[in-house]
Amino acid sequence: MSAAALDWANLLVRWFHVIAGIWWIGSSLYFVTLDNSFKPPKEPKDGVDGETFMVHGGFYYLVEKRFMQPGKMPDRLLWFKWEATFTWISGMMLLAIVYYFTGGSYLIDSKVADITLQQAVVASLGLVIGCWLLYDLVWQTLGKKSEKIGTALSLAGLVGLAYGLTHLFSGRAAFIHFGAVLGTLMVANVWIRILPGQRKMLEDALAGRTPDYSQGKYAKVRSVHNSYMTFPVIFMMISNHFPNTFGHQQNWLIMLLLFVVGGGVRHFQISEERGNPAYWVLAPALLALVATVTMTLPKTKTVDVSEADKIPFTKVQRIILERCTPCHASQPYPPPGAKYTEPPNGVVFETEEQIRAMIHKIRAQAVDSAAMPLGNLTRITKEERKLLGEWIDQQGSGS
Ligand code: HEC
Structure with missing residues (x-):
């Protein structure tokens, strides 16, 4: 592809990617806020677990949170699944446009690892897919038995991923790949672990059976993971503007510290919406931020010389x-x-x-x-x- 064609592909796909991403993350943040805002109705209503009033654009909206009841199906049901899918597809296209089709100048830093473009592309795709398989395996086996063990293994995996990526790719590519891997987990969670459970409950309701609500329990765990990954992923996507982060000697540590900042802030936000603010989480988030700022402070000094x-x-x-x-x-x-x-x-x-x-x-x-x-x-x-x-x-x- 010529340089000019590549530039245009980059522009259009990036434009689309940002729109799809806003659409996805926007609706996901909205649903978490909504979910946290429900109160039981004043007068009990059949099948209604909670309700909330909202105001937007000149109208008032009453939203009810319901269980699917056997034999009772709405005529129309909105699914929120394509925004995640479009974000992922355009993101992978962008990865190829910026990192695979540019001769390796963005992807490889021979000082970090002297690999060929072909090796780097195979590693890139392998990591995106492999990390999902590994994460899913953990949460389908050990994580199902103990959330603590699942969480400990996932966090260890995160550290390994940050270290590995920054010792394989150029700094900027390492940060983008960290975001691409987390983003892939989020999309795969939606498609492979969250939606099928919902579809199953729907089928049960349609067939007049009482849906198995425990289906929702495992889906919920993945949904919570997605919630914590949102803010860190968004930083990784804009990290290329900040050479003080990805270009730092200990960029793997900066990557992890910023994950703590983003994840911590999200945790606080969710807890606050639930009316039980977890102030403690602001301490590690702030500490991680201060550490990052301190680490990246320019070592500027004015030297007076003759x-x-x-x-x-x-x-x-x-x-x-x-x-x-x-x-x-x-x-x-x-x-x-x-x-x-x-x-x-x-x-x-x-x-x-x-x-x-x-x-x-x-x-x-x-x-x-x-x-x-x-x-x-x-x-x-x-x-x-x-x-x-x-x-x-x-x-x-x-x-
Ligand atoms: C192989 C080509 C190449 C060489 C050689 C190169 N650059 Fe760049 N430079 C780029 C590209 C591509 C960008 C845009 C990066 C982006 O999109 O973030 C850039 C962006 C920049 C920017 C702008 C960053 C900003 O905030 O907008 C600066 C400053 C810069 N380079 C400095 C340098 C310096 C100093 C050198 C030599 C030590 C250098 N570059 C060598 C390709 C190069």
Whole structure:
């Protein structure tokens, strides 16, 4: 595919993916809030477990929470399943467009693991599917007997996944894959473990049998998992904008800490809606956030050196010209493995002004993290990164 076609595919699929994702997560958050808001009706009504009043767009809505009763079926029943499916399909397409079809420049970092594009793609797909199989196995066997054991194993798996991904793929790809794996668990939970149970209860009701409500119990466990994964997954999806997270030396730890932040906030939100706020959970969430912020603080220092010791700009310019400008030029001439007809993100390093105007970002992308050069295709050295950092430190104003 040509670079321009790939750009358009990226734009349209991403646009769709975000809409589908809002639709899915939006309805999922809505249903959790709704579920937590039911109160028993003032005068008992047959088959009604709880009711709630809502206001929206000029009307009032009375929603009843009901059990399916044998032989009593509504004419019309809305299912919420396609939004999750469309989000997943477009997400996998985006994974291919951005990570598989770009020669490995986004997926592989030879400093992390020197693997071929083919190996990386097989690992990527294998992990997305394999993690679901493993997670499902745990929760169909041990997890069914003891939720504690299931949870402990899942959390251990999460740590292993974070560590493994960041030692297999480039930082940005590792974060996206963490999100892709969790997102896949969520969608598969919906299709394979939540919907079939509901369908079974419906069939029972249709056939005039009393539905087996314990079906709902295991589905509920998966539903709770999905609830906790929502916020972390959303961060992983936007993580590519934050090289201070995915480009950090201990990026696996940052990944896990941000999972704690997102999961913790969601836990608090749910408990608060139920009228029993779990304030304690804010402590680990806040602690994890403070730890992440502290870890990613730029190691900026202003260094006063005598004129004679100052690193001359020409030295810096030479590094940037060799390692960055091939992509960051008004007419890029990228190394093999990358295709650009426009400077990425509009960033151009051709003149001294352009370079000086971007020193904050150069530090974030190429000194404090190894996010740039992309896939290190231009093979920058450690010494060159260090020199860039020292030069930036010497520019005063604590840049
Ligand atoms: C192989 C091509 C390539 C090379 C070489 C490269 N970059 Fe980039 N750069 C990119 C791409 C692609 C993006 C856009 C990434 C994205 O979509 O997030 C980018 C984005 C950036 C951004 C913008 C980030 C933002 O917040 O918008 C900066 C700054 C940057 N690069 C700095 C550098 C520096 C400094 C070097 C050299 C040390 C470098 N790049 C080398 C491809 C490259």
